[in-house]
Amino acid sequence: MTIRTARIAHFAGVAALALGLPGPTYAATPHPWMARATVAKQAAARADAAKEAIARSRARQLVAAMTLAQKLQQLTGSEPSVLPELPECFGARHVTGIAALAIPTFRITNGPVGVGQNDCVSRDVEKARAVPGAPFFLPYSHPSSAHATALPSGMAVAASFDPRVAADFGGVIATEMNNLALHVFEAPGMNLARLPILGRNFEYFGEDPYLAGTMAVAETKAVQSAGIIAMAKHFVANEQETNRMTIRETVDDQVLRELYLLPFEMSVKDGKVAAIMCSYNYLNGLQACANKAMLTGVLRDDWNFSGYVQTDFFALKNTVPSLEAGTDHEMPTPLYWSPDKISAALGQHSLAIGQIDTALERRYTQMFKAGIFDRKLVQTPIDFVAGGKAARAIGTRAAVLLQNNGALPLSPTARSIALVGKASQPYAQQAIAGGSILGKAMGAGGGSSDVVPDYTVAPIDGIRTALRELGRGEAVVKLVLIDDANASATIDGVSVPFAKALETIGASDSVVVMAGTNAEEGADRATFADKDGHQLAANAAAGLSLDWYVAKPSAIATTDPAGNTAKSSQTGAMLQAILAARSTTGVAMPAKTVLVLKDNASVAMDPALLGSHGPAILETWFPGQEDGNIVADLLFGRVDPVGRLPVTFPVAGKGFLDTIAADQFPGVRDPGGSFQAVQYSEKLAIGYRWYDANPLGKCAPVGGVNPCVAFAFGHGLSYTRFATSAPKLATDAATGRYRVSLSVRNTGQRSGSEVVQAYVSLPESADRLGVKQPPKRLVGFGRVTVAPGATQSVTITIDPAASHHPLGVWNSAEHRWVIASGRYTVWVGTSASPASLVEAGQFVR
Known part of the structure; x- marks a missing residue:
């Protein structure tokens, strides 16, 4: 069984589970929903509708046998606790099972770029959490979480323009989830890159709804074919992180249908996705998890969605309206749906027990259908070699060659290579994933995409390994790190003036500069005048610059020195200095210089870097744990760059964000000062559609070329x-x-x-x-x-x-x-x- 296909025929009862997954243990007189004949009939059903019909019948039998107390316990996630079936695990992402009813502990994992935050941290965390003042989220994002393969980003998957890559991506995740005995994958994420500076763009599939939906469907099918529940998120119009818990967004109904709902519709109708995650934001006056027009009107009535709706963590804001609207499962703990609150609502007749039954039935149906009741909760070792091989293949198939002036592939005669980066940035020094922080191991951040890998490959290690494998072990690779002021540098750790570093760079046969735009859940790439993200302190487009960075990508950037201060790395000036440096190898600097980008999404391109006087430019997104090998494979031409842009790269100063109004981002404060209000007033004009529409009269094509666009959506070159x-x-x-x-x-x-x-x-x-x-x-x-x-x-x-x-x-x-x-x-x-x-x-x- 290969990671590529990750097909698990989760038969139970008479047949053993595929891939060695342990089968169920039957009691002498099993519950009717666990009867051998019923389980076998479901496993044998070929049509999806037939399989689901049997699963729904089993769910109804189970719900009918439950007491009220049992139903209320199952309606929400459990408090952080030790898992009964896995006593070595202290987890905060599960619903504790009920052995008397054969209900297994239901385990949920985050991580749209690999299995992360997976309900199993060290038992030491249990002790640490008991200490007064211990961080609340300690068990939710502790780096002791089980290791898994850190894959390239979702944006990278979209850049492949290949559903097979999305299927491979989902296959790795599903295989490792089964290894770790997990059940629900909180992905794929399919919000659109309306804002190029959205902090979670890298988790998603770009600016076009059809491309996003196509990739989401392929990933969903791969995940669910392995007996895992996929959860499409974040439903819906969750296109900014700034004030995401309270943001009030107004979006035209037609715009919702034609853009923001479309990938979800494809996932429901074509991918048969089992679950949907409702988001934090308010949409057209209603909080997402209490938005009946969306959760019932659109999902169930219009699309015939038969799965269940789970809240984003702590997204629920009320008790009765959310359940009535169509939400089925509160995560991560019983807050608004705690037994006392639900019981009170039942006693006041504002809720009926039938509504509780329906919510449970929807979730149990998908659990039965996925075979979760029909296999034991047992962990098995992950094949990290296979996972790494798959991650490397995905990453190379996602890279986009934006321009090439002859520097790529690197010259086979090059005997000296300068690997150049900023000393304050991780791109040339570490393997990059979402939220990578200089000097900290991957997985040490706090976002949903944090994955703790078994290993990482740094850029210089990947390049040196490739040289040895190509029989060029004598070639010298020097790591040149330059300070933010472009005044001093280090060459392999030895301090030198910047001018001396330029001499070394000019004398190198090949020059590889690595830069990018780091990002993570919790913040957008923007600078605010206040720590609360109410008012921009600089043009929103500043966050698209290679210069802009902050120490903590997951926190709002401010101009306040006491906060998460936005800084400038002066990467653009460094690149211009390198291109203007004197080459002493007989090859002009642009013809031997490569800019390797590692990005959240798009970058605003300085005109000085474009065209024949600029470097070759290779976009690799966030490559994950195999970063060094992925980039080396592409640099040396061992693989062809085959990716295409899922987002538009604007010319600096001429993009959508250069003209955006405050009510579009970050929003305008309401008179009471309690929330920000955002208008999607650009309507259908996002991404390439905005540049095509030329709303400001500045982007009319000249000779077929849009002067506002550096690299168009869908663009990509080859060797x-x-x-x-x-x-x-x-x-x-x-x-x-x-x-x-x-x-x-x-x-x-x-x-x-x-x-x-x-x-x-x-x-x-x-x-x-x-x-x-x-x-x-x-x-x-x-x-x-x-x-x-x-x-x-x-x-x-x-x-x-x-x-x-x-x-x-x-x-x-x-x-x-x-x-x-x-x-x-x-x-x-x-x-x-x-x-x-x-x-x-x-x-x-």
Whole structure:
């Protein structure tokens, strides 16, 4: 059984569980919901609906047998405690089981980039927590949490533009969750990169809802095929971390449907996701976990969602409204749904016992369906070698080559390499994940994506190992770290003036500069005048600069020296100094310099770095534990960079954030001063749609190139070259689908992959149905790998009935999707840039 597929046929009873998972122990007279025949019938059911129907019947039998006290105990997470089945584990992410009813302890893990915060920390934490004044969250994010593979970020997965990569990603996680006897994976995250500085962008899948939904569906299927419950999050419009617990957001209904709800709709309809996590924010006047219009109206009534809804941790704000709205499970502890509060509501007849039964039945149905009742809670060793191999493969398939002036792949004759970074930054010194802090081990942060890996590979180690494996062990790699003032540096730990460091860099055969934009849950990349994040102290776009950083990525950045002060690393000035330095190797500095980016999401690009006078630029996102090996594989050309941008990279000073109003971010204080109010007033114009729409009249294309865009959504180069044929558009009269076809020829000297993208422009009549439509929307893509000199065909199908509504407009007045009448134009290209796109054809509806 491979990590790639991670397929677990979780049969119970007569057959042994696959992958060696321990099967159940049956009593002499089992409960009817645990009867051998019933378990076997569920395991044998082929259709998803049939399997779920049996699971629901078992759930109803169980709920009918429970006392009120048992129901209330099961309605919420448990207080931090030792797990009965795993006495070596002190956990804070579970619902303690009820052995008398054969209910196992139900275990939940965080970590959208690997298994993190996984309900099993050292028993020493139990003792430490008992000490007066001990940190409350100690058992939730302690670094003694079980080790797992720290994968590349979700943004990296999206950059692959390949659902197979998302499936591999989910397969690693599911395999290791089964190793650790975990049941619920609180992911995939699919909020959109409305704000390029959103602190959790790296956990998500970019700025386009179709791309995000496609990746989420593939990951969900891989996870759930392994008997794990996937939990799509954060539902919904949770696009900023600043004041996330109290933020009041107003979003047009049509905008919600066409952008922010769309990936969730795809996950429900195509991925059959078992659970949804409601978020912290308020949406259109209602708190997310008490928003009946969303949790019941949209999820259940419109999409026929049959799973359950869990709160984000501590997201619940009330008792009765949340249960009535459609929330089913409070985490992590009984607060608003504590037995006393629920009992009081039942006694006052503001709640009915049937509502409690429904909430439990929804969750138990998914637990039965996943086989959680039908396997023992036993941990087995993780194969860290296999996990690392998979992480390395995912990371290399996610990297995006933004520009190349000949410096990549690194010259095979290079005998001296300068690895350059900032002394105050971790990028050139450590393996990078979300929230990486200089000098601290991965997993020492506090966000949901903290994973404690078994090992990490630093950049210099990866480069040196690659050189040895390539038979170039005599090559010298020097680590050059430069201070924030660009006044002094160290070369392999020896202090020198900056001018001396430039001499060493200029004398090197190859120069690799590493920089990036660190981020983590809890804060956005913005500087505020106050520690509460109420008023920006600088342009919101400042957070997209490579210069901007803070000591704690998870805390709000301020101008207050006593707080988490925002600082400047002067990375941009350092890069310009390096490019202007005197090269003594006979090769111009831009032609031998590579800028390796490790980013949360997009970066505002200095024009000085763009074009022939700039370096080669390779985006690797947050590579995770295999950082050094991933980057080395790409630098030396052992693999081809095949990723494409899931976000737009603006030219510095010309992006969406340079024009954003306070009511768009971070929000405007209400008259009482108790919360921030945010308007999504840009409506459908986010990401590439904003740049296409040119709302300020400054981004009109010149010669097919948008002057506000440094690197377009979907952009990515290769170490080889491709030529594409003229696309053809055909209509399948029998199905009503449209097909775009073309061929891709590899005109270079090595194998490589190309990603063909299809966009649709809606007719003008679509604007009359509500919100003005952007000039185009992504509706499909296809990846092909082509050998040198070979040609491969690509066909992209546009199905008007698909769950992502490629031609649809949400009609709020009629509460339904409609297809506007008029002429539709289909564009095909290798990015969203107008210069890349060719008209494939038109059709009339």
